[in-house]
Amino acid sequence: MITVLYFARLKESLNYSTEEMELPEGINTIAQLKVLLAKRGEAWANLFNGKQTIRAAINHTLVNNETPVKNGDEVAFFPPVTGG
Amino acid sequence: MITVLYFARLKESLNYSTEEMELPEGINTIAQLKVLLAKRGEAWANLFNGKQTIRAAINHTLVNNETPVKNGDEVAFFPPVTGG
């Protein structure tokens, strides 16, 4: 199981802020997880098809597409940050 | 006539903070004025013989050795500044 969190524009578009999911066989990186999420429907595809910049964090640290995902991780997806 | 002011270490070494002086013939620049002052004695020579960095201002604006001095000017001599 992993926990997946969505923030800001993603949370609004997906109407979804958090979920628990089984990590399917073959899904071992952020990039692979994005491909999986993109198959969930149009709103998901729009966000995760790679045309938009979506940032990811694992266990509260920014990561990139190649970073491995493993059971027990808290994965977060969000748009580029705009604080300050 | 010009007014000459001395600040900080110069004022202390010369025991002199301000004076009015006639601008002698041939003294037309800051450099020439420094040479003239250096002839006044040892304390003056130490300061104005060119070995120490002495800054000058004319009428409240920083100037360099080549800047002309003319009657009516307020000339100031001081060490490199150390405010802030």
Add this chain to the structure above:
Amino acid sequence: MTVRVQIDDFDVGAELNAMRLSNLNIGAVVSFIGQVRDLNDGENVTAMNLEHYPSMTEKSLEGILAQAKKRWAIEDALIVHRVGELKPLDQIVLVLVASAHRKDAFAACEFMMDFLKTEAPFWKKEQTPSGERWVEAKDSDDQAKSRWQQ
């Protein structure tokens, strides 16, 4: 060295005095305040909401502060960032750096702001006369950050 994320406003004068009076080796204190403008990308802004990722935000800011501490000789530093509803003229963020000499304080303060702008998980949603909109990240912020990585 502290970071705080809070809904409430902060008192810059009090923070500055507490920091600068704490240490006789401090010769320079640089502060940055970011505040809400009434205009962004050509549209009037009447209010904004600042969302964040609570369990990540403080860790991210602490990481930025730790990086600054490694690069410069810092006596003390503070980051305070607000979340929630804000209006024009409201303070958003405070970054404070104290050091023996000014060069370190200026560099560390600007570095922390450049990294906060591109790495800390905050998102602004603006209210404008034509509706709500999420603020878009700026290329200029990525460029500002990349200066420090050369």
Add this chain to the structure above:
Amino acid sequence: MTVRVQIDDFDVGAELNAMRLSNLNIGAVVSFIGQVRDLNDGENVTAMNLEHYPSMTEKSLEGILAQAKKRWAIEDALIVHRVGELKPLDQIVLVLVASAHRKDAFAACEFMMDFLKTEAPFWKKEQTPSGERWVEAKDSDDQAKSRWQQ
């Protein structure tokens, strides 16, 4: 845009608030405070006296502020510099810059400090356990200034 030379202390919080609340286009305020350290060039400093050239000082600071205004997009700026007797932890100088975006405020504030340090007619005399001494100008300040002239 103001410069002040004064014996009295200044209230940074009040100055900051007055400036930042004056203009809805301000998004960034950078401040620099310089204060007296208890150590300089390896010797304890118990007090210092700041001498200046009264009729030149304000003109010099106004010139520095005008140069910064030409180079960067500044909404407002302030320089306050103290003179007279100061002790460790006393504030010496305040430079405040407000702008729409942070880059201009950081650059203009640091620029003004670098020029103030090398052009404004102030001289510090320190009291130490081994007697009084005039503070020597530092090469690092000339180098800091020369960065802006390339």
